[in-house]
Amino acid sequence: MNSTATSPEASRPLLTLKGIEKRFSLSGDFLEQLQFKGGKLVRHQEHVHAINGVDLDIQRGEALCVVGESGCGKSTVARTVMGLITPSAGEVHYDGERIDNLSTKQLLPYRRRMQMIFQNPYASLNPRMTIQQTLEEPIRLHHPDWSNQAVKDKVSEVMTSVGISADWGPRYGHEFSGGQRQRIAIARALAVDPEFIVADEPISALDVSIQAQVLNLLMEAQQRSNLTYLFITHDLAVVEHFGTRVAVMYLGRVCEVAPTATLFSRPRHPYTQALMSAIPRLEDDRPQHIRLEGEVPTPVNLPSGCVFHGRCPHADERCRQEIPALIATDDGGQVACHAVEEGRIG
Amino acid sequence: MSLLDVNHLDVRFALRGGDVRALRDVCFSLDRGERLGIVGESGAGKSVAAFTLLNLIAQPGYIAGGSIEFDGQELIGLSDRKLRKVRGHRMSMIFQDPMMTLNPVLTIGEQMVECLKAHRRISTRQARTISINRLQQVQIPSPEARLDQYPHELSGGMRQRVIIAIALLLDPDIIIADEPTTALDVTIQAEIMALLLELCETHNVGLILITHDLGVVSQVTQRMLVMYAGRVIEQGPTREIINDPQHPYTQGLINALPQMATPGERLNQIPGSMPSLSKLPSGCAFHPRCGFVERPDGSHRSACHEEVPAFVTSGNCQAACHMVAEMIESERIPAEEQD
Numbered sequence: 001m002n003s004t005a006t007s008p009e010a011s012r013p014l015l016t017l018k019g020i021e022k023r024f025s026l027s028g029d030f031l032e033q034l035q036f037k038g039g040k041l042v043r044h045q046e047h048v049h050a051i052n053g054v055d056l057d058i059q060r061g062e063a064l065c066v067v068g069e070s071g072c073g074k075s076t077v078a079r080t081v082m083g084l085i086t087p088s089a090g091e092v093h094y095d096g097e098r099i100d101n102l103s104t105k106q107l108l109p110y111r112r113r114m115q116m117i118f119q120n121p122y123a124s125l126n127p128r129m130t131i132q133q134t135l136e137e138p139i140r141l142h143h144p145d146w147s148n149q150a151v152k153d154k155v156s157e158v159m160t161s162v163g164i165s166a167d168w169g170p171r172y173g174h175e176f177s178g179g180q181r182q183r184i185a186i187a188r189a190l191a192v193d194p195e196f197i198v199a200d201e202p203i204s205a206l207d208v209s210i211q212a213q214v215l216n217l218l219m220e221a222q223q224r225s226n227l228t229y230l231f232i233t234h235d236l237a238v239v240e241h242f243g244t245r246v247a248v249m250y251l252g253r254v255c256e257v258a259p260t261a262t263l264f265s266r267p268r269h270p271y272t273q274a275l276m277s278a279i280p281r282l283e284d285d286r287p288q289h290i291r292l293e294g295e296v297p298t299p300v301n302l303p304s305g306c307v308f309h310g311r312c313p314h315a316d317e318r319c320r321q322e323i324p325a326l327i328a329t330d331d332g333g334q335v336a337c338h339a340v341e342e343g344r345i346g
Numbered sequence: 347m348s349l350l351d352v353n354h355l356d357v358r359f360a361l362r363g364g365d366v367r368a369l370r371d372v373c374f375s376l377d378r379g380e381r382l383g384i385v386g387e388s389g390a391g392k393s394v395a396a397f398t399l400l401n402l403i404a405q406p407g408y409i410a411g412g413s414i415e416f417d418g419q420e421l422i423g424l425s426d427r428k429l430r431k432v433r434g435h436r437m438s439m440i441f442q443d444p445m446m447t448l449n450p451v452l453t454i455g456e457q458m459v460e461c462l463k464a465h466r467r468i469s470t471r472q473a474r475t476i477s478i479n480r481l482q483q484v485q486i487p488s489p490e491a492r493l494d495q496y497p498h499e500l501s502g503g504m505r506q507r508v509i510i511a512i513a514l515l516l517d518p519d520i521i522i523a524d525e526p527t528t529a530l531d532v533t534i535q536a537e538i539m540a541l542l543l544e545l546c547e548t549h550n551v552g553l554i555l556i557t558h559d560l561g562v563v564s565q566v567t568q569r570m571l572v573m574y575a576g577r578v579i580e581q582g583p584t585r586e587i588i589n590d591p592q593h594p595y596t597q598g599l600i601n602a603l604p605q606m607a608t609p610g611e612r613l614n615q616i617p618g619s620m621p622s623l624s625k626l627p628s629g630c631a632f633h634p635r636c637g638f639v640e641r642p643d644g645s646h647r648s649a650c651h652e653e654v655p656a657f658v659t660s661g662n663c664q665a666a667c668h669m670v671a672e673m674i675e676s677e678r679i680p681a682e683e684q685d
Contacts, residue, residue: 069531177619207387208558212602212615219612234532237561241604241613260609278536280561281605282588289536295501 012096013057014196014228015081020054020090022076022252023047026300049299050076052252052307053090055326058196063222063229065243065260067236067275071296073252074232078200081230082116083107094196112142115189119201121181125173131184132169135159135191142192154191161224162187162217179210183217190221197221200232215242236279240264248272251299251307254326258333268335270312270345306338314339347418348375349519349552350399355412357391357398366624368394368407370576376520379550381543383567383584385557385599389620390573392556396522399554400433417519435465438513442525444505448497454481454508455493458515465516480511484541503534510542520552527562539566560600564588572596575621575631582663592665594636630655630668638669647672 026046027033035044051073058064066074079085081092083099092100099110115138118124125134135155139146146154156166162183173181182202189197199218203211215238221227233239239246239260246263248256248271256269267273274290292311297303306324309315318338326334327341339345357369369391376382384392397403399414401421414421416432424432441447449457458477459470468476474493481489484507497505506526513521523542527535543566546553555567563570563584570587572580572595580593591597598616600606607613618635621627627634629651639650649655649668657664658671 069533179619207620208560208599209387209602209616210619212604212613213617215604216612216615219610236532237604241607241609274533278533280536280539280559280565282561282564282600282603289540291537291540292533295503295534 014060014095015056015058015230016091016093017054017056017077017081018091018093020051020077020080020087020092021049022051022073022080022085023049023088046300049252049302051080051087052302054249054252054254056247056254056257058228058230060195060228061226062244063231063242065231065233065239065246066249067233067239067246068249069234069275069296071251071299072249073299074234074249075200076252077249078116078198078230078232082114082198083110084116108142112192113194114196114198115192115194117182117185117189117197117199117202120205121178121185122205124185125181127173130170130172131159131164134173134184135169135188138188138192158187158191161190161221177210178206179213182206182210182214186214186217186221190225193225194227195225196228196230198230198232201234202231203238204233204235211238218242236276248275251296251302253307254336255308256333256335256337257326258329258331258335262331262333266331268329268333268340268345269308269337270314270339271308306336312339314345316344349378349380349417350376351413351415352399353413353415355395355398355414356410357394357403358408358410360406360408361624363624365410367410367626368576368623369398372412372573372576372578374571374578374581376552376554378519379546379552380569381546381553381555381567383555383557383563383570384573385560385563385570386573387558387599387620389575389623391576391623392573393524395573396439396524396554396556399522400437400439401429402439431465434461435516436518437520437522438516438518440506440509440513440521440523440526443529444502444509445497445529447509448505450497453494453496454500458493458512461512461515476515477511480514481508483514483545484508484511486511502530503538506530506534506538507541510538510545514545514549514551517549518551520554521546522554522556524556525558526555528557528559535562542566560588560603572599575626576623577631577666579632579667580663580665582661586661586663590663592660592663592670593632593667594638594669595632596665598635627651629653630666638667641672 024047026048027044033043033045034041054077066077068074076085080087087100091098094110099107132155135158136151139151139154159166164180164183203214206214222229231242243260246258246260247254250271256272267276274292277290294311297310303310305321306319309319324336324338326336328334353373355369355372358365358367372395384395386392398409403409409422421432455474455477459473462468462473462476477493478489481492486492486504486507527538530538539562557563567584570584571578574595580587580596587596591600601614602616604613616635621631633639633650639647641647647668655666655668657666658674660670660674
């Protein structure tokens with residue numbers, strides 16, 4: 001694949017999200033939405049605004065980490081990228097082609113190139129399939145012309161590459177520990193030689209000593225096969241270690257994107273600053289925790305203007321009314337904050 | 347004498363294939379107002395240790411031996427009626443999941459008043475006043491209104507604050523918090539931890555904090571225990587263990603943290619995983635994963651898979667490890683020879 005790479009292809013981002021929005025209806029079906037109000041029958045709809053206009057580029061070979069608190073829409077972004085959810089608005093482009101409006105059949109060749117690793121290895125493996133079957137299924141689906149022997153060879157190859165013994169094939173998922181299951185899930189993703197992997201909190205269900213094993217495995221796979229990652233996590237220590245770039249999300253919007261080292265040395269957005277200061281660290285001399293007022297507002301009724309204004313110590317009138325756009329900063333990042341733009345905060 | 351003294355605690359679960367020993371020979375103590383962290387991975391026995399303190403171990407689990415002495419009173423074997431005077435009153439507990447801990451069909455106020463009236467002879471009006479006061483202490487806005495709300499009307503962070511308020515209702519001497527912030531987001535976690543720490547300090551309440559997060563332990567507690575496969579393998583002042591861990595498992599846990607490695611480099615992983623409690627390796631339970639079974643000169647330390655290591659003292663810390671014992675021994679002999 002890489003041999004045919006021409007210069008426009010090399011510079012083109014592997015994946016582009018353009019103004020992605022996703023709303024989930026809370027009001028049930030059409031009949032449930034009907035209500036009597038003042039003697040009239042009106043249709044009333046309520047939505048969870050899971051993501052509200054996300055623009056992201058992912059370059060080949062990078063590991064883009066998306067961080068944020070629960071409910072900020074980071075998993076929805078991952079699922080939209082994979083085509084598991086159709087966006088309410090916006091476009092997903094993969095290697096220059098628009099993929100969000102494709103049929104399942106048309107999407108199949110892309111599904112081989114992009115694979116997903118899920119959070120909970122206890123739920124993501126089919127309990128009624130042996131490990132051999134689990135790993136063979138994607139290969140047989142994407143390479144129907146392969147011989148049985150070729151499929152078996154590929155399965156034992158990926159099993160060895162993730163450090164599980166090739167004779168575990170006839171066993172079932174429940175016979176393995178969480179860390180081993182996550183290795184199997186990673187093997188399943190790698191079985192079809194993808195170029196892009198979406199990992200949705202792949203280590204948060206695992207113990208500390210196992211987390212390190214799985215992270216090492218993901219990094220080895222990246223070096224071996226030049227993978228690109230979209231890595232969803234809430235753990236900033238993992239991001240600092242693993243990511244080349246970080247996107248911070250809050251209430252369905254990206255509030256800051258920056259190269260990892262830049263973001264950690266100089267977070268610009270007030271929310272990023274608060275998030276950073278909240279990481280429990282081993283050192284004594286931790287910076288003072290920036291306490292945020294209040295809680296994350298509900299994504300059903302989004303605040304006007306900047307979604308963070310209600311908790312932001314630097315909010316002013318403009319923040320309450322105008323939605324900030326992502327603007328480039330001098331150190332290679334992008335930040336969506338009026339205060340940074342106006343130079344009110346560093 | 348300490349407020350709480352736990353000695354040689356032995357907890358087993360009677361299963362069909364025989365007893366599984368969840369805790370073996372667990373000893374620790376807690377002074378008044380002290381904050382102790384219990385750290386370990388899942389299956390290490392840290393939650394069982396906490397549950398045992400309040401005798402919340404249900405069938406098929408049972409306490410096979412040891413003693414739990416609280417303020418001079420032995421808790422093991424105490425009748426339920428007498429135990430209730432301690433449980434929830436002088437020792438209270440905060441559980442992991444704030445979604446599961448509160449009763450969904452009772453208002454916050456009903457749950458708080460119920461708890462107060464179970465332990466004290468007071469009127470509902472007085473109980474409500476105390477409840478409002480406690481909700482204020484945990485920084486819940488408009489506490490009067492909250493009393494009449496149901497748990498589902500509150501966010502996760504708010505619910506955990508309510509639970510802390512309930513734990514504080516009867517001015518306990520010790521709060522046992524089992525992973526109190528694991529289910530919460532980082533910014534909320536930082537707030538809840540800061541609150542818990544502040545309340546423990548101002549009310550001089552002892553805290554037993556159970557967690558797998560070394561960062562949280564290092565910021566909140568004064569002393570810590572590290573557990574592995576049902577045993578305490580290292581204990582001492584938190585700062586000293588974090589800065590200079592003795593036991594190879596503790597070293598491995600700390601070194602496996604992403605912040606200990608250069609970004610982009612391999613993390614220092616501990617090979618293998620925690621053994622099942624029903625199939626523990628012989629000798630030191632950690633030896634199959636330990637990189638120190640071979641001595642630096644290449645010879646094999648057979649004690650590691652033959653004998654369960656005893657605690658050796660190194661500075662203010664204690665570690666149960668043959669390697670550490672050998673090192674201390676070898677340091678001591680030259681020193682004695684010089685004398």
